[in-house]
Amino acid sequence: MPASAPPNTTAAITLRGVTKEFGRGESRTRALRGVDLDIPYGELLMLVGPSGCGKTTLVSIMAGTLEPTAGTVRSLGHDLTTMTNGRKVRFRRDHVGFIFQATNLLPALSAVENAAVPLLIAGWQRQRALLAAAAMLDRLGLGDRLTSLPSELSGGQQQRVTIARALVHEPRLLVCDEPTSALDAENGRITMELIRQVAVQPDRAVVVVTHDPRAYPFADRIATMEDGRIESVTTAVDQA
Amino acid sequence: MYWIAWKMLIGNRGKYLGIIFGVVFAALLIAQQASIFCGLMSLTVSQIRDVEGPAIWVMDENVQFVDDIKPLKDTELFRVKGVPGVDWAVRFYKGIGRARLQEGSYEQMILLGLDDATLIGAPQDVFLGSIAALRSPDAVIIDEAGYRRIWPDEPFQLGRVFEMNDRRAVVVGITKASRTFQSFPILYTRYSQAVRFAPPERKVLSFVLANPEPGLSSQEVCDRIAAQTGLQALTRSQFIWQTIWYYLQKTGIPINFGITVLLGFIVGTAIAGQTFYLFTVENIRQFGALKAMGTGNSTILLMVLSQAANVGLIGYGVGVGLAAAFGWWTQTTTRLAFFMPWQVLGLTAAAVFVIVLVASVLSVRKVLVLDPAIVFRG
Numbered sequence: 001m002p003a004s005a006p007p008n009t010t011a012a013i014t015l016r017g018v019t020k021e022f023g024r025g026e027s028r029t030r031a032l033r034g035v036d037l038d039i040p041y042g043e044l045l046m047l048v049g050p051s052g053c054g055k056t057t058l059v060s061i062m063a064g065t066l067e068p069t070a071g072t073v074r075s076l077g078h079d080l081t082t083m084t085n086g087r088k089v090r091f092r093r094d095h096v097g098f099i100f101q102a103t104n105l106l107p108a109l110s111a112v113e114n115a116a117v118p119l120l121i122a123g124w125q126r127q128r129a130l131l132a133a134a135a136m137l138d139r140l141g142l143g144d145r146l147t148s149l150p151s152e153l154s155g156g157q158q159q160r161v162t163i164a165r166a167l168v169h170e171p172r173l174l175v176c177d178e179p180t181s182a183l184d185a186e187n188g189r190i191t192m193e194l195i196r197q198v199a200v201q202p203d204r205a206v207v208v209v210t211h212d213p214r215a216y217p218f219a220d221r222i223a224t225m226e227d228g229r230i231e232s233v234t235t236a237v238d239q240a
Numbered sequence: 241m242y243w244i245a246w247k248m249l250i251g252n253r254g255k256y257l258g259i260i261f262g263v264v265f266a267a268l269l270i271a272q273q274a275s276i277f278c279g280l281m282s283l284t285v286s287q288i289r290d291v292e293g294p295a296i297w298v299m300d301e302n303v304q305f306v307d308d309i310k311p312l313k314d315t316e317l318f319r320v321k322g323v324p325g326v327d328w329a330v331r332f333y334k335g336i337g338r339a340r341l342q343e344g345s346y347e348q349m350i351l352l353g354l355d356d357a358t359l360i361g362a363p364q365d366v367f368l369g370s371i372a373a374l375r376s377p378d379a380v381i382i383d384e385a386g387y388r389r390i391w392p393d394e395p396f397q398l399g400r401v402f403e404m405n406d407r408r409a410v411v412v413g414i415t416k417a418s419r420t421f422q423s424f425p426i427l428y429t430r431y432s433q434a435v436r437f438a439p440p441e442r443k444v445l446s447f448v449l450a451n452p453e454p455g456l457s458s459q460e461v462c463d464r465i466a467a468q469t470g471l472q473a474l475t476r477s478q479f480i481w482q483t484i485w486y487y488l489q490k491t492g493i494p495i496n497f498g499i500t501v502l503l504g505f506i507v508g509t510a511i512a513g514q515t516f517y518l519f520t521v522e523n524i525r526q527f528g529a530l531k532a533m534g535t536g537n538s539t540i541l542l543m544v545l546s547q548a549a550n551v552g553l554i555g556y557g558v559g560v561g562l563a564a565a566f567g568w569w570t571q572t573t574t575r576l577a578f579f580m581p582w583q584v585l586g587l588t589a590a591a592v593f594v595i596v597l598v599a600s601v602l603s604v605r606k607v608l609v610l611d612p613a614i615v616f617r618g
Contacts, residue, residue, distance in 0.1 A: 056616045065532050065613040086536065092612075093534020100615050104529035106244065108251020113244075120241060121535050177616050 011038040012205035018071035031057040033228035044206040049225035097166030101178035105150040112146040115164040136164040156187030245543035258515040263555020266508020271563035277497040279577030286418035294449035305486035311443035329450035330355035333434040340403040353434025369413030381413035386425020513599040520603035531612035552596035
């Protein structure tokens with residue numbers, strides 16, 4: 001879909017004219033330069049491009065962790081640009097799942113406790129949250145490592161814990177930042193397969209930022225960024 | 241979320257113990273030094289506390305503390321007795337005498353002269369001999385610590401004789417008594433005997449001890465005595481506090497102890513604050529992840545405060561416990577003054593509260609201004 005496409009009424013995310021500047025005066029940097037993009041529900045979109053092209057900035061804005069300098073951002077029917085900070089916090093808590101480049105697992109918490117964190121943030125009773133997290137980890141093949149600390153898990157297993165943590169509260173938007181960058185080829189493939197199989201749902205949008213061309217076949221569409229703009233949006237088949 | 245905060249805290253054992261060490265160090269030093277200070281202050285008033293019975297102490301209007309003796313005329317006793325509301329009043333002598341022991345050595349002693357007829361103010365814990373024996377000629381009762389000081393390594397024995405200002409004194413009893421600030425042996429004797437032991441002076445009466453009539457308050461009777469006689473009349477509690485206040489104001493004791501307490505506070509704050517700050521900085525990405533996942537600033541604040549409360553409570557408990565153990569040990573093995581009233585526990589708790597508050601304020605600021613987007617930066 002071209003960058004100038006008209007708004008899609010069924011889109012999970014709609015970005016219009018989104019710009020982002022960092023710094024002031026001579027040190028001002030434009031990270032995004034008028035990005036337009038629609039991401040429908042049920043789609044796995046990959047954001048690709050060279051380092052510093054604005055992928056992470058864009059995904060941060062979609063997830064509501066960063067304010068755009070200009071433009072409008074509608075995410076899951078909410079206008080993030082007019083939302084107060086408190087509502088944005090609740091929006092992320094209730095609707096967004098995160099998979100970070102550095103797993104950011106809490107080192108003192110076991111796998112199941114880490115996976116339960118979003119439910120605990122949402123106010124679930126601990127035992128109930130741990131049961132739900134254990135079920136999610138079991139689904140991801142980590143049923144036998146529930147009580148392991150992150151330091152006792154391999155990189156691929158840690159990434160599976162972050163997937164469980166990202167999905168345990170059934171978010172409608174999943175944001176993944178370089179989910180395979182710290183993994184070897186085999187674990188990278190497994191991680192992308194899991195994201196594809198478990199995360200992609202008709203009522204959920206998945207956005208994956210990646211540098212890794214081996215991940216491209218798992219995308220429905222690939223948006224290529226260059227210098228703060230979306231240069232092209234293609235299907236994985238086109239890329240191949 | 242408090243559970244997560246607690247797990248984060250104990251997960252980093254080195255830092256956790258470091259923060260607790262800082263708080264323990266501060267609590268121990270503050271509680272221990274404050275308790276020694278209270279112990280010293282308690283020694284200054286031990287002789288007032290040991291005189292049980294009278295509720296009112298009457299003295300010269302210029303007396304500032306218990307050892308500041310400004311003798312009265314003996315007739316002042318009758319003036320006090322004549323004040324309406326005074327149930328009874330007796331003489332009380334307090335002074336320092338010089339004893340010459342049989343082996344020829346000299347020893348300073350605190351000499352307390354009790355009313356001949358009633359022996360009011362007599363020691364309560366005579367464990368060898370009897371108070372009644374004071375009525376015999378030249379009789380004195382000596383305190384246990386004093387006996388051990390002048391006759392070390394010798395068994396307790398009644399009938400020992402020594403000279404008090406060139407007059408014969410016979411030990412007829414040995415009693416337990418609170419230690420005094422000067423640590424001199426304490427001799428109890430009859431008033432008439434005490435003035436014979438004391439160097440000759442025109443006026444010898446140190447205090448008049450009195451009690452109000454039933455139904456009247458001590459304060460009311462004190463006011464009447466002061467108004468009618470021009471003497472200073474204080475309740476027992478007022479005299480205790482006047483003596484303590486004198487030492488606080490006129491000696492360097494509070495400054496010396498205050499400096500140590502302050503040092504404990506500063507060093508404890510520095511250790512705990514710095515370690516807690518480093519702990520937070522080390523976990524900054526984890527806090528960022530929690531914020532990204534929808535943890536509000538108020539929850540983050542409560543998490544950090546709960547971590548601070550955790551180390552504060554443990555540090556306080558261990559620190560005060562160690563100080564109490566130190567006090568127990570000194571009571572059994574040394575003569576160091578140590579007294580830990582609830583006020584010391586309160587002061588230490590307040591200091592620990594400030595320490596953990598400073599530590600958490602330093603740390604929490606960093607977390608509250610943290611941009612959750614930090615987690616997207618590699």
